[in-house]
Amino acid sequence: MNKYWSNFVNTLSPYTPGEQPEDKGFIKLNTNENPYPPSPSVIEALNTVSKENLKLYPDPDARLLKEEIANYYDVEQSGVFVGNGSDEILAFSFLAFFKKSKPILFPDLTYSFYPVYCNLFGIDSILVPLTDDLSIELSDYYQENGGIIFANPNAPTGRCLSADVLEELMKENPETVVIIDEAYIDFGGESAIPLTRNYPNLLIIQTLSKSRSLAGLRVGFAIGNTELVGGLEKVKNSFNSYPLDSLAIVGAVEAIKDKDYFEKTRKDIIETRKWLCGSLENMSFKVIPSQANFLFTSHPSIPAIELYGSLKKMGILVRHFNTARIENYLRISVGTRQEVEALEKALKFLLAHGGV
Amino acid sequence: MNKYWSNFVNTLSPYTPGEQPEDKGFIKLNTNENPYPPSPSVIEALNTVSKENLKLYPDPDARLLKEEIANYYDVEQSGVFVGNGSDEILAFSFLAFFKKSKPILFPDLTYSFYPVYCNLFGIDSILVPLTDDLSIELSDYYQENGGIIFANPNAPTGRCLSADVLEELMKENPETVVIIDEAYIDFGGESAIPLTRNYPNLLIIQTLSKSRSLAGLRVGFAIGNTELVGGLEKVKNSFNSYPLDSLAIVGAVEAIKDKDYFEKTRKDIIETRKWLCGSLENMSFKVIPSQANFLFTSHPSIPAIELYGSLKKMGILVRHFNTARIENYLRISVGTRQEVEALEKALKFLLAHGGV
Numbered sequence: 001m002n003k004y005w006s007n008f009v010n011t012l013s014p015y016t017p018g019e020q021p022e023d024k025g026f027i028k029l030n031t032n033e034n035p036y037p038p039s040p041s042v043i044e045a046l047n048t049v050s051k052e053n054l055k056l057y058p059d060p061d062a063r064l065l066k067e068e069i070a071n072y073y074d075v076e077q078s079g080v081f082v083g084n085g086s087d088e089i090l091a092f093s094f095l096a097f098f099k100k101s102k103p104i105l106f107p108d109l110t111y112s113f114y115p116v117y118c119n120l121f122g123i124d125s126i127l128v129p130l131t132d133d134l135s136i137e138l139s140d141y142y143q144e145n146g147g148i149i150f151a152n153p154n155a156p157t158g159r160c161l162s163a164d165v166l167e168e169l170m171k172e173n174p175e176t177v178v179i180i181d182e183a184y185i186d187f188g189g190e191s192a193i194p195l196t197r198n199y200p201n202l203l204i205i206q207t208l209s210k211s212r213s214l215a216g217l218r219v220g221f222a223i224g225n226t227e228l229v230g231g232l233e234k235v236k237n238s239f240n241s242y243p244l245d246s247l248a249i250v251g252a253v254e255a256i257k258d259k260d261y262f263e264k265t266r267k268d269i270i271e272t273r274k275w276l277c278g279s280l281e282n283m284s285f286k287v288i289p290s291q292a293n294f295l296f297t298s299h300p301s302i303p304a305i306e307l308y309g310s311l312k313k314m315g316i317l318v319r320h321f322n323t324a325r326i327e328n329y330l331r332i333s334v335g336t337r338q339e340v341e342a343l344e345k346a347l348k349f350l351l352a353h354g355g356v
Numbered sequence: 357m358n359k360y361w362s363n364f365v366n367t368l369s370p371y372t373p374g375e376q377p378e379d380k381g382f383i384k385l386n387t388n389e390n391p392y393p394p395s396p397s398v399i400e401a402l403n404t405v406s407k408e409n410l411k412l413y414p415d416p417d418a419r420l421l422k423e424e425i426a427n428y429y430d431v432e433q434s435g436v437f438v439g440n441g442s443d444e445i446l447a448f449s450f451l452a453f454f455k456k457s458k459p460i461l462f463p464d465l466t467y468s469f470y471p472v473y474c475n476l477f478g479i480d481s482i483l484v485p486l487t488d489d490l491s492i493e494l495s496d497y498y499q500e501n502g503g504i505i506f507a508n509p510n511a512p513t514g515r516c517l518s519a520d521v522l523e524e525l526m527k528e529n530p531e532t533v534v535i536i537d538e539a540y541i542d543f544g545g546e547s548a549i550p551l552t553r554n555y556p557n558l559l560i561i562q563t564l565s566k567s568r569s570l571a572g573l574r575v576g577f578a579i580g581n582t583e584l585v586g587g588l589e590k591v592k593n594s595f596n597s598y599p600l601d602s603l604a605i606v607g608a609v610e611a612i613k614d615k616d617y618f619e620k621t622r623k624d625i626i627e628t629r630k631w632l633c634g635s636l637e638n639m640s641f642k643v644i645p646s647q648a649n650f651l652f653t654s655h656p657s658i659p660a661i662e663l664y665g666s667l668k669k670m671g672i673l674v675r676h677f678n679t680a681r682i683e684n685y686l687r688i689s690v691g692t693r694q695e696v697e698a699l700e701k702a703l704k705f706l707l708a709h710g711g712v
Contacts, residue, residue, distance in 0.1 A: 009452055017598070035411070038407065042407065054402075055392065057565070058376075099362035099363070100362060177360045213410070216413060218414070227358040227360070231361040235365065235476070236370075240441060242373070242574055
């Protein structure tokens with residue numbers, strides 16, 4: 001609280017990202033990063049691109065990247081928006097589409113940045129509770145609203161709705177913008193991007209941080225109707241002409257281009273998730289069915305907060321949320337097979353000894 | 357205009373950055389980029405840093421960079437804020453400090469992104485006219501306000517106020533935040549950073565895009581009282597946890613570290629500016645005294661818009677603003693000696709032949 005701040009700053013409750021420890025010795029299964037490095041062609045391009053040209057501003061429209069994304073998803077280039085991570089695109093989208101007289105709708109348990117944006121931009125919201133098994137029940141969203149947003153697969157649960165089911169929502173909700181945050185869609189879900197052809201109020205947001213192994217490069221994108229993207233461009237160009245730096249554009253282009261590496265790494269993660277899910281269930285964990293690169297899980301006898309603390313002492317970071325309804329769950333990112341085997345070993349030890 | 361947009365989106369008038377032509381053959385003197393490449397140590401660091409680690413999120417606080425900036429300017433690390441270019445920091449600052457009941461004050465002619473932020477965030481403003489010779493008269497700002505901002509040196513004029521003069525403003529204006537945008541301060545001006553020790557309502561914003569030759573890497577920083585910076589951190593953490601990517605942090609750290617290269621290149625630019633100023637005056641141009649890496653100039657007989665168009669045909673880009681009071685000026689970035697000699701040759705031809 002400071003007399004020089006705008007009043008609303010006092011009321012902000014910023015988002016808390018997962019720990020990014022300076023100690024690089026941890027097995028890091030807490031922020032849903034990809035355990036594999038970026039594609040070798042990304043690394044090659046970043047190593048060889050001229051750094052002398054960093055004296056010049058980047059292309060403010062990042063046309064090369066938009067073109068690559070448009071080709072990959074078979075959409076118009078004018079229907080592609082890019083930003084400094086999907087977080088920036090979410091922020092712009094809340095401003096561009098959700099500053100309405102009616103409250104927006106999102107699940108009580110989903111990406112916890114959504115209420116932070118509402119707070120920042122003065123947007124009213126209604127939290128729609130997940131069902132008892134932590135599912136999104138779409139008919140709960142068939143009500144007046146200023147917009148709808150959720151993650152699919154949802155976070156931190158990992159549950160995923162099919163595109164067919166999502167189309168029902170679009171049919172029921174033609175008047176306001178629906179944003180589907182597909183940060184985790186490449187790990188087994190079905191993208192709703194094809195629906196953007198028929199529904200001018202549907203915006204899909206994705207990121208290169210997870211399935212493209214580029215969390216460190218901060219690149220996200222959105223796909224939707226040209227006019228929706230036009231609204232985002234107006235907000236972006238009223239905020240920062242050049243949100244993507246020249247190296248981020250180069251790296252992102254190569255990441256989208258290298259389809260083989262993308263297919264191989266996401267398949268490996270899906271297989272490791274399957275193995276880890278079986279391993280956890282063998283140890284009596286309850287595991288929510290996940291189409292994401294993480295598992296949301298609880299144990300019948302050891303509280304999640306204790307497991308979190310014990311694992312941290314043993315050099316393994318997982319994510320625990322101090323949030324009603326899910327305080328007894330851990331969110332575990334799917335690492336390499338070696339990393340999740342180390343996790344299994346640690347959990348077996350903890351279950352046998354009741355802690356460290 | 358689209359029915360899905362928030363109403364205010366229809367009223368936005370986005371900022372128009374200078375042209376970034378795809379044709380790399382132009383002599384580019386239009387966006388105040390540095391004509392010299394970044395320091396060799398920046399290039400070396402960017403070439404050798406592990407790209408494998410881009411799979412991990414960056415440090416959300418960019419501590420290594422804040423530490424380097426704090427050391428360089430001899431301020432507390434908690435008084436340093438970093439962002440995705442100074443534009444992002446300006447946007448956060450308008451939200452954090454200028455969303456007040458009273459209008460903010462800024463010059464009628466200054467960085468043209470300021471009115472865009474007001475528009476975006478619903479902030480009232482009063483434009484304070486520059487004097488007839490395009491100077492800022494500080495006593496014009498001794499009035500009730502919700503905040504004050506201007507660039508020093510001012511853009512597009514290049515005129516610079518001394519820190520002593522700025523201290524008078526701080527004494528007169530203790531109740532609201534004063535932001536001095538020092539994007540161009542390293543080309544001959546005197547930074548007001550030392551004043552931040554005594555004035556808790558003073559925020560200085562700088563960029564690595566100009567004097568550090570890193571426009572392509574998108575890094576800016578702000579220095580001020582710890583509580584002011586705390587307000588910025590709250591807004592930033594409600595918008596994007598990781599605005600600076602891992603490579604931008606690495607490059608920026610090295611750019612701040614290499615003091616010798618910084619001193620040499622800024623000295624070279626100052627010398628070239630002096631040469632270009634003399635050259636323009638020899639051709640009867642009126643040149644406003646500049647402490648920036650650009651000159652603001654008009655010719656008594658040939659309209660600026662014509663010169664702009666003719667130079668573009670001859671492969672030289674300069675900036676022309678279609679703005680009342682300055683429509684007969686050109687803003688010319690100070691390039692290398694070779695580039696400004698080519699400009700001189702082109703102008704001599706145009707003055708002799710009355711156009712191309």
